[in-house]
Amino acid sequence: MSDSVIVVGVTLAYLAMVLVVGLRARGQSSSSLEGYVAGGRHVGVVILFFILGAEIFSAFAFLGTPGWAYQRGAPAFYILAYLxxxxxxxxxxxxxVARLGRERGYLTQGDMIADHYRSKPLGMLAGIIGVVALVPYLTIQIAGAGLLFQAATDGMIPFWLGALLAFVVVAAYVFCSGLNGIGWTNLVQGVMMIFIAWFLGLAVSERLYGxxxxxxxxIQQAAPEYLTLPGATDMNWGYFSTAVLVSAFGGAMWPHLFMKFYSADSGRTLRKVSVFYxxxxxxxxxxxxxGFAGILAFADAPLARADTVLLRLVMDMADFSPWVIGLMLSGALAAAMSTGANLAHTAAIVLVRDVLGPTLMQRADERATVTATRWSVLGLSLLAYVIALLNPASLVMILLTAYGVIVQLFPMVLGALFFPSLRRHSVMAGAVAGSLAFLLFDFGIGSPLGWHAGVWGMLVNLAVLGLCQAFTVRSVAGRADA
Amino acid sequence: MTSHNNLAVSEGDTSTMNKTYHCLVGLHFAICTLAMIWPGALIANRIEPTVLGLPFLFAWYILWMLVLFAGMWVAFVVRHGGDRHE
Known part of the structure; x- marks a missing residue:
């Protein structure tokens, strides 16, 4: 019992520190919309690096990565490759993207798409896809935080309270400080995660195996199949390779990553960040x-849920002190909260600017927009929290679906950046056809060759886009001749 | 650091240099990508020899992460390093 108190104490101290750092970052620029959303476009290289980096290391990465290695073995290298x-x-x-954003005042993906294709509905479509995809993503972070608290304190802090604690902290500093709050807290959280992860990785393999x-x-003696592809679960090369490609190149279409491009103070800063990425x-x-340490440690009694391998190893097998368990919990919470903060911030902006802006709030001034964005942060966090309480189980499925759909924005965005001759009907038809094809392959008939269904969706997307484009160009040329 | 220079394309020599630069960067990206998926990773798909205690395939990924970083670093310094392009 007293162990649980120490664990809870360490973690609460950490949460308090994050809250203080986040609230203190509330600085000069948060009163204007641009300041709140894009950090006034003057976020330097160090903070931007942590903003971009900390958000991809979600609860899912912190728990799911060891889970993959434990369950499948070598296919987990997929995560290294795509990152x-x-x-x-x-x-x-x-x-x-950063230059266009500066010159034309874009803040969201939908801004760029609506402006480039001169079509507000297209921008709204991008906005709706973004919000619908972001909410389940946020829910997974909240549910992750709840599960972590519950497991690490032996149920002393129940699921609902743990989830609530973590996300009250996040919503508070995003509400008050916007992107500046995220920058400074992610700096703290990023350092925390790196330190904890390396310490645990080396200490666990040292304690269990020497x-x-x-x-x-x-492992090579007892279970060599884990150390090479296709691994223990027989993942084929086609799926492995296409999953890496879809995640690596499609991942940048997520609004929370894309919108951070706008906040860089120059293209040079962004390139510098990408070098270190x-x-x-x-x-x-x-x-x-x-994860690999778990393969032999749990050989006799396999875990029901692979995602719990980190928690079970640290708490049951490696015999760490409650102080270390408290730190581990803080590190994992850091992963969940830093991602959650970005997701809540992004989803609120997209909702207000792309979806409400052209409809309900057409005549709102800047101050009203900032206020609406702040309250949307709270509203969306609350929505995600409620969904987490209702049904955390099927969310991974929803997220994977959202992923396959959001990737279909890729041609539209590339068109806006590099191919001015692409027409809005072509990109829209391509995006719709690609999304439907993805859903069909993923849930309906199964993916051909066992590849990632996102790749097939993308091929259909490009084919439809190309056909529409060829057709329109010819009919335009025909009309010009006549 | 209010530079817009990196996207500006000037005439003659600079434009040819630009092309070479972008081709080289693209080639680097393509090689690194293919090394991490089929078919590149196929040749590294074994346990022996181990590198610093890690199975060969694991070490292969760690190596290519470093190669990708190093190449991008060089590309960054060539294009954006120093005062010339500020």
Missing amino acids: SLVPITIWALGPR GVGEMFAQ PLYAYLLVPLLLI
């Missing part, structure tokens, strides 16, 4: 080690 490839998109698109090399030697994938290496 280190994400900066390619930032490098290629980022500077141009070192990393010794651990892999033992692959290094972030090194944070996941110790988490993979923890």
